Amino acid sequence: MGIDPGLTRLGLGVVEGSVGRPLTMLDVDVLRTPADLDPARRLRILADGIEERLLLHRPDAVAVERVFSQHNVRTVMGTAQVSGVAMMLAARHGIEVHLHTPSEVKAAVTGSGRADKAQVTQMVTRLLRLTEAPRPADAADALAIAICHLWRGGAQNRLAEAVAKAAGR
Amino acid sequence: MGIDPGLTRLGLGVVEGSVGRPLTMLDVDVLRTPADLDPARRLRILADGIEERLLLHRPDAVAVERVFSQHNVRTVMGTAQVSGVAMMLAARHGIEVHLHTPSEVKAAVTGSGRADKAQVTQMVTRLLRLTEAPRPADAADALAIAICHLWRGGAQNRLAEAVAKAAGR
Numbered sequence: 001m002g003i004d005p006g007l008t009r010l011g012l013g014v015v016e017g018s019v020g021r022p023l024t025m026l027d028v029d030v031l032r033t034p035a036d037l038d039p040a041r042r043l044r045i046l047a048d049g050i051e052e053r054l055l056l057h058r059p060d061a062v063a064v065e066r067v068f069s070q071h072n073v074r075t076v077m078g079t080a081q082v083s084g085v086a087m088m089l090a091a092r093h094g095i096e097v098h099l100h101t102p103s104e105v106k107a108a109v110t111g112s113g114r115a116d117k118a119q120v121t122q123m124v125t126r127l128l129r130l131t132e133a134p135r136p137a138d139a140a141d142a143l144a145i146a147i148c149h150l151w152r153g154g155a156q157n158r159l160a161e162a163v164a165k166a167a168g169r
Numbered sequence: 170m171g172i173d174p175g176l177t178r179l180g181l182g183v184v185e186g187s188v189g190r191p192l193t194m195l196d197v198d199v200l201r202t203p204a205d206l207d208p209a210r211r212l213r214i215l216a217d218g219i220e221e222r223l224l225l226h227r228p229d230a231v232a233v234e235r236v237f238s239q240h241n242v243r244t245v246m247g248t249a250q251v252s253g254v255a256m257m258l259a260a261r262h263g264i265e266v267h268l269h270t271p272s273e274v275k276a277a278v279t280g281s282g283r284a285d286k287a288q289v290t291q292m293v294t295r296l297l298r299l300t301e302a303p304r305p306a307d308a309a310d311a312l313a314i315a316i317c318h319l320w321r322g323g324a325q326n327r328l329a330e331a332v333a334k335a336a337g338r
Contacts, residue, residue, distance in 0.1 A: 040266035043257035067246055077236055077249050084250025085257045088212035097209035 001059035002146030003050070003086050004138050005067065007042050007078035008035060011142030012050070014057050015128065017150050025128040026057060028139050039078065047085050054093050062090040063149030065141070066099040100148050105141070108148035120144050170228040171315030172219070172255050173307050174236065176211050176247035177204060179255075180311030181219070183226050184297065186319055194297040196226060197308050208247065216254050223262050231259035232318035234310070235268040269317050274310070277317035289313050 004011035010031040017023035031049040033042035054062070064087060067080045090097045103113035109123045121140040125133045127147060134140045173180035179200040186192035200218040202211035223231070233256060236249045259266045272282035278292045290309040294302045296316060303309040 038266070039268075040256040040260040043253055044260035047257045047261070068242075073237075080246050080249035081253025081256065084212055084253040087209040087250065088216045088254045091209040091213035092216070097207070099208075 001053070001057060001062045002142045002144065002149065003062060003064045003083075004141040004145060005064060005079050005082040005086060006138065007033060007039070007046070007075075007082055009136065009138045010046050010049070010082060011136075011138030011140075012053060013134075013139065013143035013146045014053070014059060015143060015146040015150060017147075019151055023128055023147060023150065025130065025143065027053065028134050028143055029053070030136060030139050030142075039081070043081060043085055046082055047089060050086050051089050051093075054089060054095065059095060061096045061098060061149060061153060062086065063098045063100055063145045063153065065105065065145055066101045068101075098149055098153055100145060100152065104152065105144050105148040108151050109144045117141075170222070170226060170231045171311045171313065171318065172231060172233045172252075173310040173314060174233060174248050174251040174255060175307065176202060176208070176215070176244075176251055178305065178307045179215050179218070179251060180305075180307030180309075181222060182303075182308065182312035182315045183222070183228060184312060184315040184319060186316075188320055191298070192296055192316060192319065194299065194312065196222065197303050197312055198222070199305060199308050199311075208250070212250060212254055215251055216258060219255050220258050220262075223258060223264065228264060230265045230267060230318060230322060231255065232267050232269055232314045232322070234274065234314050235270045237270075267318055267322055269314060269321065273321065274313050274317040277320050278313045286310075 002013045012029050012031065014027040015023050016026055031046055033045050064083050067076060067083050087097045106115040106120060107113040110119050117137045121133050124140045124143045134143060171182045181198045181200060183196040184192050185195055200215055202214050233252050236245060236252050256266045275284040275289060276282040279288050286306045290302050293309045293312045303312060
């Protein structure tokens with residue numbers, strides 16, 4: 001399950017697959033909260049939506065986009081709060097959590113860490129063999145994060161296993 | 170309940186009282202998580218500790234120190250994640266959440282928004298008539314946030330009520 005965190009719009013995508021095999025989209029959704037609601041209630045609404053989908057899909061892993069404080073400070077704080085809630089909920093349900101930077105996600109799905117939103121959406125649509133592009137961009141981003149984790153996370157795990165085996169552990 | 174959020178140390182203080190009456194400390198604690206644990210598990214440990222105390226004390230309100238991204242970016246992101254978790258949990262338990270800036274908290278307990286940690290600890294110790302200063306500083310800060318909310322939040326509520334009454338609502 002990939003999560004593109006945000007207080008106003010939170011993208012959530014569930015993808016099944018592994019390196020070298022076709023990917024399948026199991027779910028995609030965007031959770032929204034009204035900007036005039038107090039932040040704690042907005043976080044609660046998002047928490048309930050995330051938890052519902054964690055219980056429904058029981059994903060092997062949750063991948064969350066890593067938040068940087070490069071942009072608007074107010075937005076970033078809200079985004080960090082949401083990502084903390086998502087990470088905590090996954091941990092409570094015994095699901096492993098991984099963070100990927102935006103450029104890791106872009107590079108994984110398009111081959112370039114500097115791809116724009118349109119390129120990411122286009123590649124996600126092609127990789128998941130969808131008839132229509134996922135809308136809005138947060139939905140496509142969440143799917144891209146899930147795909148990035150399936151490919152990168154998988155490769156990292158196999159490498160770690162090989163190293164552990166070689167070390168006789 | 171006042172919360173001074175942090176991944177490594179989270180201060181938590183429960184104070185009873187109102188404007189113009191003596192304050193009573195009901196609880197003070199510092200939750201800690203090991204720095205080498207992955208962030209999602211650290212958030213989960215803190216969430217469990219916060220929730221335990223929310224259920225134990227059933228506070229009227231939870232006051233959380235507002236996070237700014239002025240300092241170390243990495244630390245701030247972790248702190249924002251923790252504050253998001255605390256806010257969401259309070260909302261889930263139907264408890265109102267308020268944020269106060271560090272300078273509001275300092276001004277409320279010491280009279281100066283630029284007071285240092287020692288002055289805050291000293292005033293908290295005096296206001297709560299404690300025989301020993303709360304340690305570490307995160308514990309004193311959490312109590313200061315709780316006191317700030319009792320005084321500021323209370324005053325704001327009474328003002329809002331008076332305005333509503335005057336408007337015939």
